[in-house]
Amino acid sequence: xxxxxxxxxxxxxxxxxxxxxxxxxxxxxxxxxxxxxxxxxxxxxxxxxxxxxxxxxxxxxxxxxxxxxxxxxxxxxxxxxxxxx
Amino acid sequence: xxxxxxxxxxxxxxxxxxxxxxxxxxxxxxxxxxxxxxxxxxxxxxxxxxxxxxxxxxxxxxxxxxxxxxxxxxxxxxxxxxxxxxxxxxxxxxxxxxxxxxxxxxxxxxxxxxxxxxxxxxxxxxxxxxxxxxxxxxxxxxxxxxxxxxxxxxxxxxxxxxxxxxxxxxxx
Numbered sequence: 001x002x003x004x005x006x007x008x009x010x011x012x013x014x015x016x017x018x019x020x021x022x023x024x025x026x027x028x029x030x031x032x033x034x035x036x037x038x039x040x041x042x043x044x045x046x047x048x049x050x051x052x053x054x055x056x057x058x059x060x061x062x063x064x065x066x067x068x069x070x071x072x073x074x075x076x077x078x079x080x081x082x083x084x085x
Numbered sequence: 086x087x088x089x090x091x092x093x094x095x096x097x098x099x100x101x102x103x104x105x106x107x108x109x110x111x112x113x114x115x116x117x118x119x120x121x122x123x124x125x126x127x128x129x130x131x132x133x134x135x136x137x138x139x140x141x142x143x144x145x146x147x148x149x150x151x152x153x154x155x156x157x158x159x160x161x162x163x164x165x166x167x168x169x170x171x172x173x174x175x176x177x178x179x180x181x182x183x184x185x186x187x188x189x190x191x192x193x194x195x196x197x198x199x200x201x202x203x204x205x206x207x208x209x210x211x212x213x214x215x216x217x218x219x220x221x222x223x224x225x226x227x228x229x230x231x232x233x234x235x236x237x238x239x240x241x242x243x244x245x246x247x248x249x250x251x252x253x254x255x256x257x
Contacts, residue, residue: 020113020114020117023117024113024116024117024120027117027120027121027124028120030124031120031123031124031127034124034127034128034131035127037127037131038127038130038131038134041131041134042134043231050135050138050139053131053134053135053138054135056131057128057131057132057134057135060127060128060131060132061128061131061132063124063128064124064125064127064128067120067121067124067125068121068124068125070117070121071117071118071121074114074117074118
């Protein structure tokens with residue numbers, strides 16, 4: 001039996017793909033910025049630069065929350081016996 | 086309309102598949118979840134730095150520590166010493182002209198190579214990546230080091246050299 005969602009998926013198979021790629025690109029961007037923050041904080045904390053450590057921590061936390069929030073929009077895999085690995 | 090999918094695999098079964106091919110496969114969905122996890126870990130790491138600088142600040146050197154006799158180090162020479170504390174950090178003592186003495190940490194602020202004083206060019210040199218420091222102030226003159234060398238105050242008493250923590254610590 002077919003339903004609306006299945007026929008949509010069959011008609012536009014690239015939709016899920018684009019969504020997944022977009023989310024991955026955003027996640028990689030967030031993680032890259034966080035690595036940059038962490039590197040900067042490590043460098044500055046050596047000089048007792050507390051404000052920088054705190055600011056990057058806040059920024060990094062916001063990015064982490066954004067990353068978790070993005071995971072909500074991960075598309076469900078199109079379950080069918082053919083698609084199952 | 087049958088909404089229930091007959092081939093729906095429960096999550097526990099999906100996580101521990103029987104076939105090796107399925108077990109080693111990382112889907113994009115899982116990769117995205119790993120990235121989310123990594124993102125959280127990085128935020129925690131950043132938090133650890135904040136906690137460290139709040140509750141475990143670096144201890145200042147307490148009291149005066151004897152280094153050597155004044156006669157041991159001629160003008161233009163450098164003397165390497167250590168001050169035993171919580172961590173053993175190597176220092177260098179430099180005898181500049183006009184009976185001026187300076188003491189710096191020997192660890193380069195770039196990648197912690199050992200720096201040395203070169204009297205011929207009157208600079209402190211890090212031989213690893215050609216970083217140069219001012220021997221009077223410890224400021225970076227050239228090269229990759231991001232920060233000046235940490236400095237100690239030198240006290241000369243009865244021909245003997247002592248070091249102690251420098252007063253003007255910068256707290257930003």
